[in-house]
Amino acid sequence: MLTTFKATAKKTETGLQVESEARGFKITFDEPKSLGGTDTGMNPVEGVLCALGACQSIVCAAFARYKRFKYEEFWVELEGDLDPDGFTGKNPDVRNGFQEIRFSFHFKTDEPQEKIDEFADFIESRCPVGDNLGHGVKLVRTAAVKE
Amino acid sequence: MLTTFKATAKKTETGLQVESEARGFKITFDEPKSLGGTDTGMNPVEGVLCALGACQSIVCAAFARYKRFKYEEFWVELEGDLDPDGFTGKNPDVRNGFQEIRFSFHFKTDEPQEKIDEFADFIESRCPVGDNLGHGVKLVRTAAVKE
Numbered sequence: 001m002l003t004t005f006k007a008t009a010k011k012t013e014t015g016l017q018v019e020s021e022a023r024g025f026k027i028t029f030d031e032p033k034s035l036g037g038t039d040t041g042m043n044p045v046e047g048v049l050c051a052l053g054a055c056q057s058i059v060c061a062a063f064a065r066y067k068r069f070k071y072e073e074f075w076v077e078l079e080g081d082l083d084p085d086g087f088t089g090k091n092p093d094v095r096n097g098f099q100e101i102r103f104s105f106h107f108k109t110d111e112p113q114e115k116i117d118e119f120a121d122f123i124e125s126r127c128p129v130g131d132n133l134g135h136g137v138k139l140v141r142t143a144a145v146k147e
Numbered sequence: 148m149l150t151t152f153k154a155t156a157k158k159t160e161t162g163l164q165v166e167s168e169a170r171g172f173k174i175t176f177d178e179p180k181s182l183g184g185t186d187t188g189m190n191p192v193e194g195v196l197c198a199l200g201a202c203q204s205i206v207c208a209a210f211a212r213y214k215r216f217k218y219e220e221f222w223v224e225l226e227g228d229l230d231p232d233g234f235t236g237k238n239p240d241v242r243n244g245f246q247e248i249r250f251s252f253h254f255k256t257d258e259p260q261e262k263i264d265e266f267a268d269f270i271e272s273r274c275p276v277g278d279n280l281g282h283g284v285k286l287v288r289t290a291a292v293k294e
Contacts (some may be wrong), residue, residue, distance in 0.1 A: 001230065001232060002230045003229055004226050004227070005190075005196060005226065005229060006193075007193055007195060007196035007224075008200065008223065008225070009199075009204050009225070010220075010222035010223075011205075011207065011208050011220070011223070014207060015198045015208070016149065016208045017292075018195030018208075020198070020200055022189040022193035022197055023189060024190035027197050027201075029197075032208070033208075033222075034239075042170060043205070044201040045275055045277070045279075046152050046153075046169035046170065046172075047197075047198035047201065048192060048279065049154035049200060049281070050154045050167030050169055050176075050179070051167070051192075054174070054176035054194065055176075055192070056156070057157065057165040057176075058191065060158065061162070063163075067221045073157075073158070073263055073283075074158045076155065076157075077153075077154075078150070078155065079151050079153045080284075081149050082149070082151075082152060083148065084150060085151065086278075087206070087275050089273070090229070094258055095282075096275045096277075096278040097275040097276060098152075098275070100282055100285045100287060101285070101287070102287045103286070103287075104289075104292060105288070105291040107216050117291055124176075124237070124286075126195075126234050129191050129195055130244075131233075131234075131242055131244035132192075132195065132245050133280065133286060134283055134284070134285075134286045135244075136282050137204040137246070137247065137248055137279055137281070138246075138247045138281075139248050139250070139271075140247060140248070140250075141251065141252065141267065141271055142251045143251040144253060144267035145192070145253050145254065146254055146258075147253050
């Protein structure tokens with residue numbers, strides 16, 4: 001059944017700082033001083049890495065029993081390469097977003113490596129955020145409203 | 148110049164709850180009770196919407212002067228449609244992530260609508276998170292490690 005998730009993002013009065021909110025839960029985004037911000041929060045592309053790792057972790061937690069995979073701890077380390085010359089307009093041949101995102105899964109478990117690899121494949125294949133980042137999603141601007 | 152951004156995500160001992168972190172800034176992700184979580188934070192797909200709106204807001208703030216666009220306030224409303232039958236495996240024909248993401252820009256400004264539309268196009272075209280979601284990005288699993 002199709003579910004609609006919602007969020008808002010609003011620029012504050014401080015530099016590049018933004019307050020995002022979904023169902024009452026908030027995140028403060030900002031940029032480091034090196035990118036013109038006041039460094040009061042992670043930036044949006046770091047937020048994307050955080051959301052991807054969280055989504056993979058939730059898939060791990062939600063499906064471990066179903067896949068008969070036992071583990072004590074799970075974490076993800078993520079990194080992504082981005083060239084600011086893209087979005088700043090300095091180099092039109094450089095894309096604006098990440099050029100590549102890499103991640104590694106870490107399991108504290110007694111399962112054999114073969115079963116770890118198989119479960120890692122499953123996590124990767126089922127993750128909603130990974131699906132959208134890896135394959136893209138239709139983005140539709142419905143309005144640009146003067147308030 | 149290529150810059151590498153990093154993050155980690157780690158499952159906590161509480162249900163589906165995950166702590167993500169980038170440069171010392173943290174986000175708690177969870178799922179609502181309807182999706183099997185303990186509802187202590189937004190979920191990762193909501194986090195993606197928050198990051199997209201924040202990224203668009205930062206592009207607005209960072210480039211307004213360069214584009215000679217004056218405004219007092221800016222915010223973004225976002226929503227995305229996702230069918231949980233995809234990632235739960237109930238329906239193999241349904242994709243795991245969002246099927247569509249919609250957003251609207253809201254400007255408190257005295258600029259004419261034509262200039263608003265033009266600046267909205269600019270924001271949309273330059274946004275790094277929008278680039279990655281709209282066009283996809285290469286995702287590489289570098290390891291699945293037994294700790």
